[in-house]
Amino acid sequence: MKQSIPQYRKLYEVLRTQIISGTYKIGDLLPSENDLCAQYGITRPTVRHALDSLLHEGMIRKHRGKGSIVQGPPNGIGILSISGTTSALGKHNLRTRILSKPVITQWPEPFIFPLTDTFRQSGCIYLERLRLVNDIPVFYDLNFLPNLNLPRFCNRKFEDQSLFDILRKAFQIEVTGGEQRIRATRADETIATFLNVPSGQPILHLQRKLMTNRPGFYFFSSIYCNTVEHALYGTF
Amino acid sequence: MKQSIPQYRKLYEVLRTQIISGTYKIGDLLPSENDLCAQYGITRPTVRHALDSLLHEGMIRKHRGKGSIVQGPPNGIGILSISGTTSALGKHNLRTRILSKPVITQWPEPFIFPLTDTFRQSGCIYLERLRLVNDIPVFYDLNFLPNLNLPRFCNRKFEDQSLFDILRKAFQIEVTGGEQRIRATRADETIATFLNVPSGQPILHLQRKLMTNRPGFYFFSSIYCNTVEHALYGTF
DNA sequence: TAAAATAACTTGTAATTACATGTATAAAGT
DNA sequence: ACTTTATACATGTAATTACAAGTTATTTTA
Known part of the structure; x- marks a missing residue:
């Protein structure tokens, strides 16, 4: 049942697309880790792996006890962070x-x-x-x-x-x-x-x-x- | 028995210091994840969490099947991306x-x-x-x-x-x-x-x-x- | 009514287990 | 001698479980 693309990567892409397309706006809370587990039928370490990637590129911010707050898409993106x-x-x-x-x-x-x-x-x-x-x-x-x-x-x-x-x-x-x-x-x-x-x-x-x-x-x-x-x- | 500083953070600091101080030189292989588990009495997810941090700042490179290769410290000054x-x-x-x-x-x-x-x-x-x-x-x-x-x-x-x-x-x-x-x-x-x-x-x-x-x-x-x-x- | 305690969330840390998959080395076959 | 195969070991992925700790809303208490 496993193919090439890992689950955490798939979730990462989904969330990233949703943030960029505006499904989640800046300041919104993402669904909680447990919610994402249920939604996508995966477990928390996997969800956290995906969120770590988003966190790392600054797409989200996390607050213990609160949730994952949407931060990016890395903003207009000056030459320094990404892109041309x-x-x-x-x-x-x-x-x-x-x-x-x-x-x-x-x-x-x-x-x-x-x-x-x-x-x-x-x-x-x-x-x-x-x-x-x-x-x-x-x-x-x-x-x-x-x-x-x-x-x-x-x-x-x-x-x-x-x-x-x-x-x-x-x-x-x-x-x-x-x-x-x-x-x-x-x-x-x-x-x-x-x-x-x-x-x-x-x-x-x-x-x-x-x-x-x-x-x-x-x-x-x-x-x-x-x-x-x-x-x-x-x-x- | 554990207080404030998480285990993965401690291992991260130890390895980082060892790389910077030259205990491991550029191109060296770090001990395998299982070795590090045994050495520090922690489990693989924790070890991997520490290695992820090093990987992220470019201090190491990883090759599946091979190991973790020492890469850094980066020879510029990483003021741009994070931290002080x-x-x-x-x-x-x-x-x-x-x-x-x-x-x-x-x-x-x-x-x-x-x-x-x-x-x-x-x-x-x-x-x-x-x-x-x-x-x-x-x-x-x-x-x-x-x-x-x-x-x-x-x-x-x-x-x-x-x-x-x-x-x-x-x-x-x-x-x-x-x-x-x-x-x-x-x-x-x-x-x-x-x-x-x-x-x-x-x-x-x-x-x-x-x-x-x-x-x-x-x-x-x-x-x-x-x-x-x-x-x-x-x-x- | 207002402050305090509680319950129900959230993320953070971490041990355990299992299997997949890439790499290198040693043994077996040609 | 050379190639092939097998084996051991490396990292990659992922499910499961447990508890710690911060946040928020509700309930209880003064």
């Missing part, structure tokens, strides 16, 4: 300009994150973009994807499309998480030109490793942000 | 110096986050700290807490203690989440002096609002980071 810049800002004010169309090349050495041999051998799809908020350049990002099972990737149109969206729609790749390093640095000549700031201006630099639902497939971004007008915002 | 700086680094390398002992004062106007009237009327506990990693100043932080039900807060010793720890141990206040803004800015004279960098150096500036388990109680930090040596690190 598009979902962080809403599409309205954000425009994307491609500075260098995707090309297949070698991985830079040394790279900002450790690479597997598979990645090194397969080569790297490289892509530079400039993203503008209200027509002012704010993000300058360099993207590095492994050249693995991404047919015709380089031929696609990227203008005003989220990289994340393309990966999801065209390749069924969803970003599930990642890690990042953040530094304050100085704008060099290149960055200063693109972001239209004086050379030497303090710039936020993010180095991100994005994990996906495709096992072993992850990719990288190096993002320079002009934070004079817009700070990065995130919840945790 | 202390838990992000491990206590060993982090020292704290109090620059201005906690005093009760007025909230600055305008403040970096919106304030309720209750907060404004109750006044503000203000505290400045300098935090050093391997004796090099890295964080300069200004902390603002509402003067609400924190008896004798100003008399406490803060040297080498996490603010989060004090709130937890002395007042049963746990930080459950928060929001933050991040900018790259320039070191002014004060910041340059404290962080021991040239004036004008790019500095990371975090403004954080920390939510707690005590309803209606939240507090604020404004943190300046020298990210030349250490980047901020976070997972999502």
Whole structure:
């Protein structure tokens, strides 16, 4: 009677969808753990496993004696917590300009994150973009994807499309998480030109490793942000 | 026979300390779950609860059929995702110096986050700290807490203690989440002096609002980071 | 009426058991 | 010698049971 998807994962997906779709609103109480047991015919450890996942991503909050309180969907989601810049800002004010169309090349050495041999051998799809908020350049990002099972990737149109969206729609790749390093640095000549700031201006630099639902497939971004007008915002 | 600290938490602390201190090196296998059960006289669910926490912060990796592989500690500073700086680094390398002992004062106007009237009327506990990693100043932080039900807060010793720890141990206040803004800015004279960098150096500036388990109680930090040596690190 | 005790919830911790499934090593077969 | 098989051991999933402890609403008591 068991197939591939574990019960706690199924319940997690159900609750997550319900929260995102608004079945449960922010501040609502989820059904109690015992209620969920009864509803789904599973036991409390399993229910708790599912709730732990939601708790972990901040979708819910828990109070002993009270219940599980709906908190997220991780809110508008600043660049820091999840997703790309598009979902962080809403599409309205954000425009994307491609500075260098995707090309297949070698991985830079040394790279900002450790690479597997598979990645090194397969080569790297490289892509530079400039993203503008209200027509002012704010993000300058360099993207590095492994050249693995991404047919015709380089031929696609990227203008005003989220990289994340393309990966999801065209390749069924969803970003599930990642890690990042953040530094304050100085704008060099290149960055200063693109972001239209004086050379030497303090710039936020993010180095991100994005994990996906495709096992072993992850990719990288190096993002320079002009934070004079817009700070990065995130919840945790 | 058991008092306040749960077993899984104790095992988590033990393993975490052992990994940070080098008892287990990167790539090593931890003892198997059953071994840990026998060693500490607890059962597998409890052991797994502890390992889950380590897995979650990226200290270990797990392979079914193989074991738990030591991965961390993460080499940035995990201030972004959760908790304070202390838990992000491990206590060993982090020292704290109090620059201005906690005093009760007025909230600055305008403040970096919106304030309720209750907060404004109750006044503000203000505290400045300098935090050093391997004796090099890295964080300069200004902390603002509402003067609400924190008896004798100003008399406490803060040297080498996490603010989060004090709130937890002395007042049963746990930080459950928060929001933050991040900018790259320039070191002014004060910041340059404290962080021991040239004036004008790019500095990371975090403004954080920390939510707690005590309803209606939240507090604020404004943190300046020298990210030349250490980047901020976070997972999502 | 108002305060205090109680009951009926909630989540937190934890031991126990069972089986599924991936990994590695040693024994058996070719 | 090499491949295959079997075995032991690792983690993954999940049901069951028990009690501790915080929250809330009700009932009792002063």
